Amino acid sequence: MTIMYPPGVRTGVIETLRTVLSGVEFDLLQFAKDSQAQFGDFNYTKFGWVTFYMITDPDLMHEILVERPEEFYKIKLIKYALGPFLGNGLLTNEGDFWKKQRKLAQPAFHSKRIEAYANVMVDYARRMLAGWRTGETRRLDREMMKLTLNIVAKTLFDADVSGDADHVGDLLTRILEASNDRLNAAFQIPDWVPTAKTRQMHRDIAELDVIIQRFIDERRQSGEDKGDLLSMLLQARDDDGSTMDDKQLRDELMTIFLAGHETTAMNLTWTWYLLMEHPDVMARLKAEVDAALGDRPATMADLGKLKYAEMVIKESLRLYPPAASAGREPIHDLHLGGYTIPKGALLTLSMYGMHHNPKVFPNPEVFDPERFSPENEKNIPRYGYLPFGAGPRVCIGNSFALMEARLVLATMVQQADLSLVAGQNIVPKQLVTVRPANGIEVKVKLRKVEKTAVPA
Numbered sequence: 001m002t003i004m005y006p007p008g009v010r011t012g013v014i015e016t017l018r019t020v021l022s023g024v025e026f027d028l029l030q031f032a033k034d035s036q037a038q039f040g041d042f043n044y045t046k047f048g049w050v051t052f053y054m055i056t057d058p059d060l061m062h063e064i065l066v067e068r069p070e071e072f073y074k075i076k077l078i079k080y081a082l083g084p085f086l087g088n089g090l091l092t093n094e095g096d097f098w099k100k101q102r103k104l105a106q107p108a109f110h111s112k113r114i115e116a117y118a119n120v121m122v123d124y125a126r127r128m129l130a131g132w133r134t135g136e137t138r139r140l141d142r143e144m145m146k147l148t149l150n151i152v153a154k155t156l157f158d159a160d161v162s163g164d165a166d167h168v169g170d171l172l173t174r175i176l177e178a179s180n181d182r183l184n185a186a187f188q189i190p191d192w193v194p195t196a197k198t199r200q201m202h203r204d205i206a207e208l209d210v211i212i213q214r215f216i217d218e219r220r221q222s223g224e225d226k227g228d229l230l231s232m233l234l235q236a237r238d239d240d241g242s243t244m245d246d247k248q249l250r251d252e253l254m255t256i257f258l259a260g261h262e263t264t265a266m267n268l269t270w271t272w273y274l275l276m277e278h279p280d281v282m283a284r285l286k287a288e289v290d291a292a293l294g295d296r297p298a299t300m301a302d303l304g305k306l307k308y309a310e311m312v313i314k315e316s317l318r319l320y321p322p323a324a325s326a327g328r329e330p331i332h333d334l335h336l337g338g339y340t341i342p343k344g345a346l347l348t349l350s351m352y353g354m355h356h357n358p359k360v361f362p363n364p365e366v367f368d369p370e371r372f373s374p375e376n377e378k379n380i381p382r383y384g385y386l387p388f389g390a391g392p393r394v395c396i397g398n399s400f401a402l403m404e405a406r407l408v409l410a411t412m413v414q415q416a417d418l419s420l421v422a423g424q425n426i427v428p429k430q431l432v433t434v435r436p437a438n439g440i441e442v443k444v445k446l447r448k449v450e451k452t453a454v455p456a
């Protein structure tokens, strides 16, 4: 098949090498916006020997993710970066095996099941706030990571990691940094090359493995059915009656551990950042939360009254989608959007680029929760807003995440005023998720904390 490229640009091998060796970091978020502005919603860039397709168009997203998903694999780079850590869990698995595992995990994310997690989410948020004091400075991104890690461990594995949350958090942070390095690596160094970083990464993974194995062993020994993800996976039977082996269980749990906390933590972090920068939005949200909750802890039943909180969170997911893009490669040469794309090409479906595409969202850089009011939301193109992806591989935890974000945000707004420490350079950076490159420091001022009893 003759390759027909969409609009784009070629960078020569020498120039590409020079850029790679200069150590200048490639800003994938800015690149998504720039290449779209210059070449449109389906464009390509050839960096030396690598051809990179960028997609920021709702119809093409729909075609690839929903209509023709079986013609694409996830990109190898993701498996290279996350494979040592996540193995063959849901995020990195493919084909019939993925389908089978997804079916097994799905019931744990059923809306009825998730509702039972609401109290844990609120309790852990309140415990965190109970340890905060007026006048303190805190690293918001780290606090949110610790909190969502505790919540995912408690709800899905019934494990209390709050005792070792700092240690688990440190391990995960280092492993994710190593994964990020692998994601950014221009030259993929094979795993058997014993670089200091690779060795440290394998040591950290081994340590985390011991913790995960402890969850599995304890549940096997107790034999109790807690109805959570861990029990469901342990009880799952193949058609021939066989159960999942420990390696696959480990991979699934590790995947949920990772996918289930960092994304939501980043959503909460960016939401707070936007609120601190937009006092008018903050004031309206605070009024909603105070009217809905008063001084009592939030419950599942309050979600119906927290409509503005939902609009704020959705708009934050538009501007800062924690999973900025989905990578796919065609399993064979194919036609797409009027062009021909070769097997194995690197397709970046940039949700970030699409959410900042002025054709999809007018004045895309403006933070405006009203875009998600009931009247306005229906005007957003069906596949123009995809923070959780789409099609069969859509995020399994999307309802979990939206519920957690609303309950945690409401609980925090109820109890604390946060303000940005002056003089910070807050910029988003696409790593495994979109993080604030230098973190975000906030000053805490507690609100009516004395009126609310602290959960044990």
Ligand code: HEM
Pocket: 074, 090, 091, 092, 102, 152, 255, 256, 259, 260, 261, 263, 264, 267, 321, 322, 323, 325, 326, 327, 386, 387, 388, 389, 390, 392, 393, 394, 395, 396, 397, 398, 400, 401
């Ligand atoms: C704001 C929070 C979240 C965001 C923005 C997010 C985003 C995404 C996206 C975009 C995908 C699809 C990736 C692709 O198609 O290549 C995905 C997949 C996935 N997410 Fe999430 N996610 C979030 C929270 C969660 C939570 C809370 C969990 C679990 C508790 C979770 C578990 C997963 C898993 C297991 C997959 C792989 C699903 C599969 O391929 O079958 N995510 N997520």
